[in-house]
Amino acid sequence: MTYSSDILQLGNPLIREVSVPVGHVLSSEMQDLFSQMLKTVIEQQGMGLAAPQIGVSKRVFVMASHPNKRYPYAPEMAPTIIVNPQIIATSTAKEKGWEGCLTVPSLRGFVPRHTHIDVRYQNMEGEWLEQRFEDFLARIFQHEYDHLDGKVFIDRVDSTHDLMAESEWYERVANG
Numbered sequence: 001m002t003y004s005s006d007i008l009q010l011g012n013p014l015i016r017e018v019s020v021p022v023g024h025v026l027s028s029e030m031q032d033l034f035s036q037m038l039k040t041v042i043e044q045q046g047m048g049l050a051a052p053q054i055g056v057s058k059r060v061f062v063m064a065s066h067p068n069k070r071y072p073y074a075p076e077m078a079p080t081i082i083v084n085p086q087i088i089a090t091s092t093a094k095e096k097g098w099e100g101c102l103t104v105p106s107l108r109g110f111v112p113r114h115t116h117i118d119v120r121y122q123n124m125e126g127e128w129l130e131q132r133f134e135d136f137l138a139r140i141f142q143h144e145y146d147h148l149d150g151k152v153f154i155d156r157v158d159s160t161h162d163l164m165a166e167s168e169w170y171e172r173v174a175n176g
């Protein structure tokens with residue numbers, strides 16, 4: 001699998017930066033960023049993409065859940081821009097599930113995440129929305145949210161034994 005060179009890779013210091021809030025959601029600069037992110041997530045067939053992954057330290061990500069070979073049961077959703085997200089409440093319960101990341105290619109991690117979260121964010125029109133996400137969508141939200149704080153999924157595993165090479169993962173987990 002090849003990844004476009006415009007996705008920053010682990011080791012680039014921008015991946016570890018804490019991003020700043022978006023001020024003017026409707027500015028042409030921000031609207032251009034949203035378009036670029038939507039285009040990139042579709043090209044890369046990602047489940048999500050955060051602005052820092054394309055070198056922009058702003059609190060924006062895309063959620064783009066869709067069923068694929070790795071996640072046949074992922075819910076289908078239109079790619080959605082999430083601006084200035086806040087996690088208001090989380091379930092006590094966590095569940096482990098497999099994650100990957102365009103910034104950390106060739107690796108998969110079995111990552112504990114809250115099973116549901118209540119969130120607040122602005123859409124690309126600048127309106128504030130409140131929403132509850134559960135299961136796989138809650139997982140995507142938490143993964144992408146972490147990018148805005150300079151964190152990646154390998155920071156979240158309980159043990160390095162919960163990391164796997166993607167090739168082994170396909171053999172032992174996806175097709176196991």
Ligand code: NI
Binds near residue numbers: 100
């Ligand atoms: Ni990621």
